[in-house]
Amino acid sequence: MVDVRRVSHNFGTHWALKDVSLSLEKGGFLFLTGPSGAGKTTLLRLLYGSLPLTRGAAEVAGFQLKGLKKTRLPQLRRQVSVVFQDFRVLPDRTVAENVALPLEVRGEKRRTIDRRVNAVLRSLNLSSKSRCLCAELSGGEQQRVAIARSIVVNPKLLLADEPTGNLDLDLAMHLMDVFKQFHTFGTTIILATHNREIVRSVPHARRLELADGQVVGEAQAGEWGPVCDIAPQEDPVC
Ligand SMILES: Nc1ncnc2c1ncn2[C@@H]1O[C@H](COP(=O)(O)OP(=O)(O)OP(=O)(O)O)[C@@H](O)[C@H]1O
Ligand SMILES: [Mg+2]
Numbered sequence: 001m002v003d004v005r006r007v008s009h010n011f012g013t014h015w016a017l018k019d020v021s022l023s024l025e026k027g028g029f030l031f032l033t034g035p036s037g038a039g040k041t042t043l044l045r046l047l048y049g050s051l052p053l054t055r056g057a058a059e060v061a062g063f064q065l066k067g068l069k070k071t072r073l074p075q076l077r078r079q080v081s082v083v084f085q086d087f088r089v090l091p092d093r094t095v096a097e098n099v100a101l102p103l104e105v106r107g108e109k110r111r112t113i114d115r116r117v118n119a120v121l122r123s124l125n126l127s128s129k130s131r132c133l134c135a136e137l138s139g140g141e142q143q144r145v146a147i148a149r150s151i152v153v154n155p156k157l158l159l160a161d162e163p164t165g166n167l168d169l170d171l172a173m174h175l176m177d178v179f180k181q182f183h184t185f186g187t188t189i190i191l192a193t194h195n196r197e198i199v200r201s202v203p204h205a206r207r208l209e210l211a212d213g214q215v216v217g218e219a220q221a222g223e224w225g226p227v228c229d230i231a232p233q234e235d236p237v238c
Helices: 040-047 072-081 097-106 108-125 139-151 169-184 196-200 222-228
Strands: 003-009 012-025 029-033 055-060 080-083 155-162 190-194 206-211 215-217
Touching: 003 040, 012 055, 012 215, 029 040, 029 196, 040 055, 040 155, 040 190, 072 080, 080 139, 097 108, 097 215, 108 139, 139 155, 139 169, 139 196, 155 169, 155 196, 169 190, 169 196
Parallel strands: 029 190, 029 206, 080 155, 155 190
Antiparallel strands: 003 012, 003 055, 206 215
């Protein structure tokens, strides 16, 4: 589903990613960890096609990202959903309208849209806020709207950037149950997080640790220990 080969990315003179490789099979679950500034968001933005891939090669959901024309981005984004670190919900639309948007773009029927929006809002404990404007919501509620909007389309690949950053642990764990449910139904997931409890909540997941733009640790299911030994970071995951 995701194959990244020796990718580097610079912002001016600063190299945010240096020679990063990763491969994730269809149906896999990968945590992206590492301290602030490690390059997690940059990597997710490249995979979503919101930054151009200039060095190295990457294939995502069957799309070669190098040289991918802007006109093909909507096709890529039919397969790939993203939860941005800064939410990006539309403040002047209601919760239900925000969540319905990607289904409307795909031309789904009104009845299907309503059914799926209601189901996703229920699973994220947002039903009571359905008619509220997003501008009236707390940060944690906006974050859940962003998550609802990304999963409502049943994406093949879900990229989630610190999706539990503004939530208390109970809510974060509930949210992880929702992600795990989607994963069980076949969605491939890459989730960036600083949170040790979140990483522990999916013991069968893989983990890739970045620091200063480089891969400094990698672990398969149930092998968290050695990664911490190889790469002791300030990251609380270790
Ligand atoms: N648009 C940008 N312009 C210039 N530099 C950037 C830009 N985006 C990121 N960077 C730099 O690239 C590096 C990696 O940033 P990135 O946002 O990918 O880190 P991160 O691992 O997601 O951090 P955090 O955990 O704080 O979200 C940082 O040094 C950052 O300052
Ligand atoms: Mg980030």
